[in-house]
Amino acid sequence: MINYPHIESEDPELFALITGEEERQRDGLELIPSENYVSNAVREAMASTLTNKYSEGYPGKRYYGGQQFTDQVETIAIERAKKLFGATHANVQPLGGANANIAAYMALMEPGDTILGMDLYHGGHLTHGHPVTYISKIFNFIRYKMKDIETGEIDYDELRQTALREKPKVILAGFSAYPRELEWQKISDIAKEVGAIAMADVAHIAGLIAGGSQKNPFDYGFDVMTTTTHKTLRGPRGGMVMIAGDRGEEIGKKIDKAVFPGLQGGPHMHQIAAKAIAFREALQPSFKTYAHQVVENAQAMAEVFQAHDIRLITGGTSNHLLLADVFGSLGISGHDAETLLDHAGITLNKNSIADDTRKPMDPSGIRFGTPAMTTRGFKTEESKQVAELMVEVLKKRDEATVTKARADILALAEAHPVPESFA
Ligand SMILES: *Cc1c(COP(=O)(O)O)cnc(C)c1O
Numbered sequence: 001m002i003n004y005p006h007i008e009s010e011d012p013e014l015f016a017l018i019t020g021e022e023e024r025q026r027d028g029l030e031l032i033p034s035e036n037y038v039s040n041a042v043r044e045a046m047a048s049t050l051t052n053k054y055s056e057g058y059p060g061k062r063y064y065g066g067q068q069f070t071d072q073v074e075t076i077a078i079e080r081a082k083k084l085f086g087a088t089h090a091n092v093q094p095l096g097g098a099n100a101n102i103a104a105y106m107a108l109m110e111p112g113d114t115i116l117g118m119d120l121y122h123g124g125h126l127t128h129g130h131p132v133t134y135i136s137k138i139f140n141f142i143r144y145k146m147k148d149i150e151t152g153e154i155d156y157d158e159l160r161q162t163a164l165r166e167k168p169k170v171i172l173a174g175f176s177a178y179p180r181e182l183e184w185q186k187i188s189d190i191a192k193e194v195g196a197i198a199m200a201d202v203a204h205i206a207g208l209i210a211g212g213s214q215k216n217p218f219d220y221g222f223d224v225m226t227t228t229t230h231k232t233l234r235g236p237r238g239g240m241v242m243i244a245g246d247r248g249e250e251i252g253k254k255i256d257k258a259v260f261p262g263l264q265g266g267p268h269m270h271q272i273a274a275k276a277i278a279f280r281e282a283l284q285p286s287f288k289t290y291a292h293q294v295v296e297n298a299q300a301m302a303e304v305f306q307a308h309d310i311r312l313i314t315g316g317t318s319n320h321l322l323l324a325d326v327f328g329s330l331g332i333s334g335h336d337a338e339t340l341l342d343h344a345g346i347t348l349n350k351n352s353i354a355d356d357t358r359k360p361m362d363p364s365g366i367r368f369g370t371p372a373m374t375t376r377g378f379k380t381e382e383s384k385q386v387a388e389l390m391v392e393v394l395k396k397r398d399e400a401t402v403t404k405a406r407a408d409i410l411a412l413a414e415a416h417p418v419p420e421s422f423a
Pocket residue numbers: 034095096097098099101124125127174175176201202203204228238239
């Protein structure tokens with residue numbers, strides 16, 4: 001346990017909120033697929049005095065003095081990241097996944113250039129040029145989609161035709177609501193054919209790649225990979241850009257300039273230390289076991305939903321997340337399903353499904369996943385129990401069912417305490 005004696009005595013108002021959130025995370029069941037529990041070691045680094053230091057620049061090339069420790073912190077983080085993902089270059093300074101993507105766009109394109117990415121309603125992310133983002137006004141985002149929502153297969157022929165016609169500078173492969181693996185080789189082949197850079201945004205699946213339960217885009221000819229460090233990778237909230245391949249050196253220099261001074265100011269060295277600690281944890285053999293269990297648990301939950309005839313987008317899952325069409329299968333909207341399950345002690349999010357006819361704030365689907373509960377030690381048996389409870393709540397919706405499910409969920413959570421260490 002980490003205590004907060006100074007916050008408690010000096011700022012009781014914030015102390016109550018911080019401990020309240022800590023209890024919420026401990027007592028309930030977290031099924032938001034982009035969330036996880038970090039180790040106390042990661043949390044200690046986030047609370048360290050490294051937060052006091054300005055380190056604009058890169059190791060050995062800083063604008064301020066006093067970098068004898070910070071240079072080493074950042075170098076260790078970079079080396080561990082390269083080892084974990086087989087990269088030749090890593091920039092560990094992006095403050096989040098969005099920053100990592102924006103820096104990569106800035107490094108790889110000029111304003112007005114075209115980038116071909118996954119359709120946002122077929123699993124792509126806001127930062128992939130959603131019209132509400134400022135970055136969508138700077139670059140020309142065009143889209144590819146799934147060919148078949150029932151299997152999740154991407155329309156690679158259409159992707160290739162679009163690439164041949166539009167000549168994008170970058171082909172972007174990555175997602176936050178797609179339960180299948182992409183065929184990385186096909187996408188990088190198309191990028192080569194049209195002279196585009198192949199960029200993967202693995203924000204959601206970085207931990208699964210590091211742990212070997214998903215393929216690594218760098219093994220299939222990708223040039224650039226961006227990620228968050230706080231989702232399946234189980235590190236501090238943050239981002240990272242990595243490079244591999246023949247053009248690595250040239251692209252790496254551009255990425256470094258784009259991150260600083262192009263986009264950000266001083267790096268958050270406490271966060272970089274925490275990233276280094278998380279990378280070390282992910283290099284341990286136990287992380288492989290974790291990454292495989294995450295996928296097995298998601299597949300166990302998929303089996304239960306399908307046994308109850310609830311439609312899963314793409315017909316199941318090959319990674320850590322599931323998208324269920326609760327409106328189409330049970331007549332309950334994604335918003336109402338989210339609220340009902342919240343009452344039953346489960347946190348997840350409503351989500352649009354591909355070609356949803358309902359509005360984004362009240363869509364047809366729910367999205368959920370297994371990274372956080374697997375960190376707590378849930379195996380396939382418990383995952384099935386959770387899925388059964390979810391289905392019962394969504395089908396019956398009466399108070400007695402919700403109350404009983406809540407008791408069962410809280411008991412399951414209590415029996416699987418959040419671990420403090422992954423050393
Ligand atoms: C979460 C996510 C991001 C953004 O990360 P933030 O740290 O929230 O900025 C970018 N891309 C994808 C695919 C994501 O899932």
